[in-house]
Amino acid sequence: EKGGYDHFMMKEIHEQPKAIRDTLSGRVKDGVVDLSQEISLTKEQIKGIEKIHFVACGTAYHAGLVGKTVLEELARIPVECDVASEYRYRNPIITDKTLVVVVSQSGETADTLAALREAKKQGARVIAITNVVGSSVAREADDVIITWAGPEIAVASTKAYTSQLIAIYLLGLYLAQVRGPKTAEQLSEIVNHLMALSTQAEDVLKQEKQIAQFARSMAKNEHLFFLGRGLDYAVALEGSLKLKEISYIHSEAYAAGELKHGTLALIEEGIPVVALATQHAVYDKMVSNIQEVKARGAHVLGLATEGDSELRKTVDEVIHIPKTIDLLTPVLTVIPLQLFAYYACVERGYDVDKPRNLAKSVTVE
Ligand code: M6R
16 A cells, blocks of 8 residues: 555655646646636636635645745735634635635645635635545635645645645646736746656655765754745745654754844754755855855755756755746755655654654644
8 A cells, every 4th residue: 555665655755746747637738727627717807816815734834835926926916825723813804806725635624624714704715725525625615726646644745735836836827827917928938847847856756865865864963954045945844844743853944034033043063954045036145044054063955956066065965956947946845855854754763654643634623
C-alpha cells in the first residue's frame, strides 16, 4: 500500500508530479484555462468581484497565502488570507461582491466549514478547493475545484498542498482571462510554464540525496530558521510547519526583511538557516539578509534558481530548482523543504506518518 516506500509521506511526496498533472488535466486547452465546468460564475459576475478572501487552516492556509500574491498579480483583485478559526470570529467585511475561496484537503475541517457557512450567510460567493469529492465543504460551497491528488494518508500534507497551488493558479488565470489587465499572450505564456511544472517537480525530486544529507546533519539542532521574501516567505512558512509537525524541531519562518526587527538576536554560531532566494525582484535584498545571518555564524542551506551561480558564494550549501517564472516557484521550492522535514524526522526516530497529538482531519474546533 506504500508502493515500496517506507512511509506514506515519502510516497505522497513522490506522487506530486502526477498530482500536478492530474489537477491540470482537462482544464487547459490551447493555452487557455477553462473552468466553466466547475465554476458557474458568469463573466459579469467575475467582472463584479470586488475582493477575494482565502480562508483555510494549516498547510491549506499556506496555499492561500501564495494565492493572495497570485490572484492579486494575475487578476488585480484585492485579496486577504485568513486562518479559518480567526476569520469566523472576527466579523470580516463580506458583501455579495466578495468571493470567498476555502481551501481544505479533507473538506471536513470544522473551522473551515464554519467559516464557509458564515461567509455564505453574509452573502458571499464561495468556491471550495478540496481533495475530496462529496466532502462537507464540497457540498456546501457554491462551486468546487477538485484537486486530483488522490488520497493523502500521511498527517503531514504534501501533494495536497502542491495540487492546491495548481488549482489556485488555474483560478487566477481563469479570472484574469475575463478581467485583464494581462493580455491573452501574457496569460498563455504563464500557462505554458504551468504545464511544465510536473516534469520540473520530477527534477527537484532527483536532488533527494543531497537534501537528506543536509537534514541528517542538522537533525540534532533544537532550533532552526526559514527565511524568504515574497512568495519565498509563504513557502518558508510551509517548510517550517512541516518540520515542526513531524521532527519536533522548533523552527520559525521569517520574512527576511523583518530579521532586523528582532529575530536576528536569535541567530548565533551554528544555527541552521534554510534561505529561499528564488524571487528576482528581491534577490539582492535576500542575499544581504543571508550575509547578515552568515556573519553571525549561521549554517545556511540556500534554495536558488538553476543558473544562479552567485548564491553559492554566500551560503554553505545550495539546492537549485529548475527555471520557471517567479509566480510559480512555490510548487518547486516546497519539495526540498518537505524532503528536509522527512529526513530530519527519520533521523530523530519519530513516527513520520502519525506525529504526536495531531489528526489527519480536524473535525472539532
Ligand atoms: O483537510 P484540511 O486541508 O482542511 O486540513 C487543514 C490542516 O489541518 C492541515 O493542512 C494540517 O496543517 C496538516 N497536517 C499540515 O501538514
